[in-house]
Amino acid sequence: IDSITVIAGLVALRAHIEVAPPHAVAASGNLTAVGASIGRVAVAIIAGLAGVHAIIAADFAAEEWRTGMRKSITLLPITLFFLAVVAVAFFSNQNIIHAEDDHGDYRFTSTNLNIGSGAVSGVINPSDILFDVDYFSFQALRGVRYTFVLDEITVVDANISIINSISRGNNSSPEQEITVTGGQKTVTWVARTTDTYYVEIAGTINNFDGSFYLGDYTLTGYEDTRFVDRHPDESTGATQISAGNVYQGAVSPWSNQPSLIDTVDGGDDVDFFSFQAQRGVKYTVEIDLGTSEGVEIAIHTGLSGLEKTNDGIGSTLSWISPKNSTYYIAVTGTTRVRDSSGTYAVKLNAETSLLDQHLQTVAGATVVSFGNAHQGSISPADDLDYFSFPAQRGVRYNLDVTLGTVDGVALTITDTSGTSLASNGGVGTNLEWLSPANGTFLAVISASTQVPNVIGTYSLNLSSDNSLQDHHGDFPGIASVLSFGNAHPGAVSPETDRDYFSFLAERGINYSVALELITANGAVISIENSAGDTLSSTNGLGTGLGWTAASTGLFYVVVSFSPQATVGIGSYALTVSANTSLEDRHLDTASTGTPLSFGTVYQGAISPQSDLDFFTFPAQRGVEYMFDLTYGSATAVSLEVNNVGGSADTGARNFGETNIVTWTAPDTATYFVKVSASAKAAEPTGTYSLKVTPDMTLQDRHSDTPTKGTRIGFGNAIAGAISPSSDYDYFQFLAEKDVSYTVDVRPGTVEGVRFSLENAAAGFSTSNFGLEQSLEWKAPEAGWYTLAVSASGRVANPTGTYLITINRQGDTRPETPNVTDPVTDPVEVPLPGITGPIGTALMLESRVSPLGSIVRVPVTFNHGESITSLGFTLNYDPDSLRVLTVERGSRLTEESFTYDVDTLGEVRFGFASTQGTTPGGTAAVIDFQVVGTAGTVSPITLSDALVNHNASGPLMMQLVGADFKVGPRALGDADGDSQVTALDALQVLRMASNLQKVDMALDVNNDGKITIDDARIILNMARPS
Template structure:
């Protein structure tokens, strides 16, 4: 039989019974007791050394009580076996140590089997305890049971308490090792806690935890049916417990510190007392390897994987990296055991700049500035499992790095014609490029978009004022510098672009043909040399180009403009402070201005934009040629007149129309004199004679070319020659001769007549072609006139299409117009006159099958100097034909001479033909530009009468 002993000590009962017996039998004397009746006289019992004999013998107080002492260890399970040898019945119990009182020690169990009683008990404290063996009363007759017995003590050291019940003195353990332990004692009696009897067992183990590491406590149950596992801090704070369920406990350390594992019994099983084995496992892959703050952040190596883990859940892993403004950085996380992470970019102040919100494993970010930034990895709020490992790879796209300054002071210097790579990144980026602009030069800005699909291009001055902009539309910008100075091209983000962040290449080119080569004031104008071509440009539109040149009174100057990219310019010639009467201008239209200098002085030429031009800005060239035949050789002052001798012809010129030429000669009284004037280029002059002292004067009144008179007195006479009001052109050259009556009149010098037949200066001969040919005819025409040069076919009936180039001397001729010839179709006829000295004809189809006809007619203006001879040639001919065999085609050139044409020669071929009369008829009908030189009847205009006269001249005599 097994039963739990009562809490009432048997000793007290026995004492009471003994007292009754004592007073009833006072005369009886007993032998000495073999074991002490009190604890302080107890017999020491060696546990495990075998049985100790004892006798329950008569006693003066009821019955005998034997005490045995033993040293108990907390947690050890002790068993004491009482063999009742001769004694019929005896009691056995465990008594507390002296210091703990006189009570039975709690939690004893007794088992009765036949004549043997066994007491089992677990020591709750380490101390000296006592076994009490006492006799009992026979309930039938009231006698005492006496006799022999043996007592044997056993101990089960498996349950010895090896580990401290408090964190102080806890057993230090290491991960991976196995430690033995036992829950003993365990009674689940809260009333024993903090009493002299001692509370239930709790085993404390200490270990050094690292932040983020996942620790798992494994309990291998031995004889214990179950335990409670708990993690404690150093201040007895509970971190986590399994609440007695299961035999493992997993926990992640929130910091580097010493923590404690507490193992104790649980009410969830019948009996927790017993042995166990404990093992601590550490999952170091979750070790927090990276700092939680900016200070100590792990420095990132671009392109390399950085291992890390989110552990515990509030873990923050900081990584630092140097960033360049505008560069794109990509945070790429490969998930290990964690289900997801939150990615954040912050500055060193902790301000969040970008985040993935815990969704996904990538974060792309553009750096707004140069500096150190931080990638922060933390637990994602979007996934259930936030604890686990990951791998971080940080890469950068340096193509978006900001290579150019955001302000004029740190702008990149442009090199014209070279591509400058750059990138708009971030959106606030402004890339400044500086360049030194020259006034009037046109600058072309071209942007090649690479990864961006749009950008804003602007031109700014040094005050950051925007002068021109694309406003995000297009990739090119043209701008003409209004002044010389430092300017900036600015490339910035376009709100119009779908991909505004990206790379580009910027190229700026300068059209130096528009460079302002000539200053804007007359006082600083470019000095001109006669006959030299000067290149210039009107750019910007407000540009003024000044030139200066010295003039001679009466000289006629030809100001010849050749247009390049400008379609027209405005030209004015005058003196500083001069009036409209002293100068001339083209009113922005014609390219030829003839002007006669009213005096000998320095004049300026002002070239500006034409209000009538389709393209007012552009290039041009200017050449000034003087006609010195009109130079004023004779004084306008009577007293300084030229002394003239009799019989000698003196050349002169009326130019300008206000010009007076004075001559002085000494005449004899009553002698007759004749004044003969032979006009040169002037149609007629007015001359008069005067002697103020003799009150004599006479004149031709601008009508006759000869005047006879008789000197009334001897003395000096003044001859004044001036413009005639009775002729159309009052300016020009003349010869004047004074003859005295009775003198032998010398032969008047011959004067080259401007309309003399040019046969006297024969042109180079041209051999006529034999076979198929494309031909030109030689021409003669004076300066300023218009000459038409046809390109004709010879035996060209088999030609089906052709193209060719006509070459001419641009110093002698300027193209005014090109007309389609009779043999080429209108829809295929094209030409190009952009290159000086060339007229290029595109490939055109022919029509008709006649052997002759024209391919084209080119209308030139004569700009060369008098007497100049130049060639006109054909080249680069491409011909298609319908002949069965090969076709050989000759190209026949011609010559052109700047000189006077014969009277009535309209086309300058030195022959009077019906074609000349036809051209004059077209002029009279306003179908062709009028040429005043063809006014053969000198009536001051071109009429049908002039055409009729020329037709008569063309008929054979």
């Protein structure tokens, strides 16, 4: 025997014994297989094969040995024992010849086992070395559970095991379960790979006597195809599934042995399913467990990236696809249950309501249809839904979201560059936004950070408020043209909006800008010129603006956002009216002044404040002219009368105060009237009317030159007038020597005159020195005498009319008639009798007062103790009376008292509170100036009374009117009630103290002024009232 061959065989045996797994030992624990393997090594050695053949034979023997091992043993003692047994067997079996083996002893000579076709019989025969080993091959499918039943017929004991395929090495396949029942052994095993595997049947040693168990057996194979691995273990080739369908599967094999991963034995089963996912759709994987107790579900990407897993807890997994792509479901076992192996059914559900229907790019944004609902969903959580819409500057857009399954959304408005313009911050379901410009904008809907459930459906409705559309240009070049008197709708929107309106203004005209606020509650109104300068502005306070054009040209009304308003964005209506009453009708120079006609009323206006209105008229020396100003919207004007180059001595002025100016022309010439703004007026610009009335009774009828004196006849009364005060009236008559003459002057409106007689040739002159009204004298010589009548320096008013008569002594003269001013006795128009009211009333008292005087009209209470507040209107004839002042009465409180005199013929009293509980007292007192024609009677009435009271029952309120007559009043009668009372004296005392406007008609002592003496005299004249 070749020693090398023996050594090689022994080495091979040792090597295979060392690699034999511990679980390869048979359940019986005997070593019969060991003997068989050793016998095969011994045969190989004795056969004297070459070294290579010996190694191959030893490999097969070692394979037999590995198959029979079931327990770990110490290698060195076994090795020594086997060497001894080999020697004994070698020498003791040299000449024995056994029967032919019925099944191959090696895997490559194995008998094919047809699974499920019934039992296959076999015999454990004696063997050259120890005992027989039978191999059966079968085609295994991964995941299928195989069961092999060994029925020991005559053999007392035999071993059964599953061996790997040749390509997988010499090891036993792991995870075999062996059960022994009587003379039957059962092996249950799950194929970890699809390959050819082997069933090994081997004899065993009788532990009592060391003999070998030989005999017959049957082998039956079964398979449970429910566990066949139908689905790939990798995403490549994964089973494609669709939503709504059920797919059967099984977790098999499953050992939870990490050491088996990436080995020839194959890892645990993972079933991959592929599906086409759509962004935003919520997918739910449902596992219906069959025989498996539990599985782990996971979602993977195409690159095996884990998206989500249930970590083996539960049987469902919900997931929202972040994009359109192919994803994979992986189903495998879990350590959270005792045994994951088994069958299951998988179903994929897709919640398409969460399908991302709207792209999250500007270019792919969904175009919005106003007023229509657009369905959408936030899914996944980082989803952005873009909607585009065309916006117009100033229009308010409202994003209204109706929540479906989502708890809340974030609303954002952006421009096309992605700049955020407005957002709701994820709070609420509405967002209002004003478009700052015309263009395309985007509404972006995303997940809200304020709610727990950000995934879900919604409905978007976009509406617009076109009432805020910007209809008017923001610059003068594109301004809207105004039409006076018409309303122009507009809107301040957005805050930077400026609406320009253009109009052609004329110098002096006052333009009223009225803004009717509709949805806005404030705006700034401005007037600008073409250079962009602001000429006038409300600064956001109020809704009206008055402006007077200082020049003729193109101007602009600008309506803009008011920082003072709580709602500065909104609609309005703009109306601009031109007050043509302020039109500059009269030129600014004396040479171009408007010619006046006496007695005609001329309308005029001071506008702008620098305006000058000139009028011209021909004046006659001595004539007194009354310039009567009636104020319209102007509260006062300045009036000046003079001639070109005249001085203060030749003209007259009202200094911006009184409205009536009287002036006596010092010469016969053309004069001008200049009307200008009053520095003392509260409202210097506005309308007025001017009427010039000459008093022709003061016309200078007689020459100022002695040689041109008027020739007078004896006994005839000749009328004349001293006017102006420097006036001289010359008369001539022929006197006879030593005849006595009487010059008799009877004053008319003048209080007294000075006259003198002169004959220069005779050296004669005489005078009354302004004292007496008659003068007797005797002519020293016959001839022409000159009579000069002039102003008296001893009277308060030196100008006025007179009558002069020259009588010659001895003449038989008819009785000199009493010549007076042609004043017709006024027709007595009895004032209406006033019957005292019964109950609560507001009353007026009738008044009489002459032209130019001031009359006070009180409004008094009768039984007014229950009145707590009231308002009313006093009506008068503006042709007879003009309001000067209005005073609060004793019964009304100062803080609540208001009135309005802007409308001619009316004094409107605002609603005012009363004070005190007396039944009488006054509500108001009105001072009128008398401007009517003598003898005119006009009514003064009360109307529009609104009363609050604290009476227990209904309150009947009477309004008692009165009449006013233009005519002379009794001496000392200050208030025109035709009675002289202590109240008249009190008014005069107030005049003397400069507390009331002075009325010279109450100068009862004729000293030319109102003093305390006049008040004392009137008090003495007072009668009980």
